[in-house]
Amino acid sequence: MTSATSPAAVDIRAREMRTYRMLVDGQWRASSSEEVFESIDPYTGRAWARVPAATEHDVDAAVDAARRAFESGPWSRFLPAQRARCLRTLGQLLEQQSQELANVQVLENGKLMREVLGQTAGLAAHCYYFAGMAESMHGDTVSISVPDMVNYTVREPIGVVAAVTPWNSPLSLLFWKLCPALAAGNTLVVKPSEVTPVSTLVLAELFERAGFPPGVVNVVTGDGRVGAALASHPGVDKIAFTGSTEVGKAVAHAAADRLARVSLELGGKSPNIVFEDADVPGALSGVLAGIFGATGQTCLAGSRALVQASILDSFARALVERARAIRIGDPLDAASEMGTVSCRMQYDKVLRYIELARSEGATLLCGGGPPPDPALRQGLFIEPTIFGGVRNDMRIAREEVFGPILCLIPFQDEDDAVRIANDTRFGLAAGVWTQDIKRAHRMTRRLRAGTVWVNTYRRTNYATPFGGMKESGLGRENGLEAIYDYTETKSVWIDTGAGIKDPFNPRA
Template sequence: MPVDTAVQTYHNLINGEWVPSAGGATFESCNPARSSEVVGRFQASVEADARAAVEAAQQAFAGWRRPAPSRRAEILLQAADLLEAGLEQYAQELTAEEGKTLASSRMEVKRSAQTLRYYATEGLNVSGDTLPSDDPTVFVYTKREPLGVISVITPWNFPISIPARKIAPALATGNTVVFKPASDTPLIALRLVEALHKAGLPAGVLNFVTGSAADTAGPLLTHPAVRAVTFTGSTRAGEQIHRTVGLSTRVQLELGGKNPLLVLEDADLDHAAELAVKGGFELTGQACTGTSRVIIMDEVHDAFVAKLTEKTKALRIGDGLAPGTEIGPLANARQLETVLSYLDIGQQEGAQLVSGGRQLTDGEYGQGYYVEPAVFTGVKREMRIAREEIFGPVIAVIRVKCFKDAVRAANEVDYGLSAAICTADPDRMSYFIDHMEAGVVKVNRPTTGNSMNAPFGGMKMSSTATYRESGRAALEFYLQEKTVYHGSQPIRFCCSN
């Protein structure tokens, strides 16, 4: 098939140079709203590329850890300015590549710039402790130092904001980075790298390779110079990474979720339905913190479901670049296939599909990966749609008879990322906060969304639960602590006074 010369080809960034893959092959990133539309052509990297990137980062580390923290901050701040200067272009590229609405893309690019600024400041506050010593001739203190080379591997659903919240603290603390983005969204990831590169990063401090994990993961996970791996993605991939890395390699894994919204009998049902729609269907359900279960008290079940289905059916589905679109396409054909399979599974298990669930193929939907947001009722807690991550616009409504059983139902899945409750009762709010097995707990708020200055991470199969992302706590992953005992020799005076 002839190559479309109008489609731009983008390169890897290794040791400060934009270079093609050693393997010579490329792949195309396409628009999920119109799958025949190619957004860009990228390098199908091989292990040699990943190894060269790690070695460039290793060589650059000695120089990058030495500059004054204020110099590193200047670069992050300049990169933030560059992202905001290109906001509209980058937002349109993000939507064309991933499918989310243009409003969501604008918010994500702006949030990424804010993240760079946040860590530019936080990087200036890295410090150790001084400790009392029983020996007056010994000064005991700790100092915190960068680890070295960090492998950053990120997903396609937040393809610039998740990389920003990993790369910014890594750079601010003096580490060097090899960044491999998801193959569905390499262009917006490249824009983040471009901004940091143009802002003045020295050669080799940030390296960028595109391509499949199967062809690049070896050096990114097992090269002796790699001191830490930070990954966000599926639980299955996270488990494989955890088994592969060496004993001396630090690992941070943020994985899947099966996040509940508990709706109690005293809840404002209109507000609860809005929370469910926002948490479950915004971003086409493709958020690790997305609401996939609504656990509802029996006495308000029917009234809530009526409001939820009404709001769901009113959502406008279409190209994320089109004005008024509220729900874009799924990100790729694999996601569409997965969602459609779970819609079949839910009905085979005996749940009732009361709203949506159709694949849209007519007219403007013909070339895209579109499916109507779906609501299931009559869902039993043992059903697969109630226990397994779908990562799409599917909500399972689970009916319970008492509050404590609602909390038990919320906790009895393998995941523990985000959970929310809708109630006016302060006592039950407190019980929920204390008893939920989730890393993020929300009251009268959607399960989605987190503050950049607050720690983020899950429990159980949603995370390694070792180091948190976001906020000041995120810096801990990129730093190692050294304890110093600084002794002095006895002072010999030249006179007796």
């Protein structure tokens, strides 16, 4: 099914082309080379914004600004309560600007307005939560069996953080890094994806108004070369990266040369496991949302539906019927249920994987290409696609596609489900659908994934940690564990006794 363009969508797209600038040391700057690149609306194919293409010189300037702000600027003297105040003020500003930030993201990446607006409306909550963390973070007093000695620990900020963010949820995934890093007292250089740079630049207009001193948050824009320059920069103390596993490995290699800290939120090939005793309507909705929400462009997408063999045929028929009814259309239209793929490069990649699945012998059950509606030809649309007859050793079941493609894989029993689910180099997430509480607990223990959902899917929250095992990443974002990832622990020893004895004169 398809939906038409709404009048509100036409108004937003009627904006004049604007050239944006980067934020470095509190100043809005063009690239030192004066080069720009364009942001393309994946629904219309029209360029609607120009953005600076940063150079290594610009990266140096941004890192230097962040370093000064961290070591000698006003931010270095801010108390936890002052950092918390800035974050709370930012949250209040975000509540006022959530609609505009949503508009820009939809124009950038074609994600549904109703989904993006929910995400931007929730950004303020991240600020408020980590403002509380800023004021309540503490070390420990350690009981040690050494006379006349006191030992305690303190948590201190790491320093300059490079936050490299993806195009699928540019602001939400930035805030998973930004809020804990700022709450802990770090400074940042943010590099958004070249597909979605504008939303981060629009957001950056709020930092000065929120009370953050110049240089605390800097934004440089450009392609992967800018990210590589940041990852290898000697002035960067930590790289927080979200993206593909392959690029994440390159980031880790660059950081390893100087032992910089890293947190990596990478890819997945997550299993969504449906047992024969599941609540079938709920499981159907969960499997559909797990793969076709956000057009399948999420790291946690449930791209492998493992269905118990006894119900596979009936479940597949119901799934296909529901998938064919998904309304594809203009992301700005409230009636649309699935939008575009975010960019031409990703669109072509998804189509190649569809052809690969066919060549591997998988059975196409629905979808398989662009929708036939002529009204949608200009957009980067791909129908919800489901393949049956998939084996777990096929490339379509092993490699991350990042698009609306679901693999149906049968299993016999719990052991078989666990074997198939864990037979992957990834370990980001998993779903379990069952009404047997004992089975639910057994499965959550046995699945090698950073997040396991039972009778739900695609749930995250700023208060609970998110991250992966195996090649799905390092570290955790959100929750108390996130702020710890942006600190160093210092151990302090104090002698309260007679002082140190002369080690070279035992009679003294």
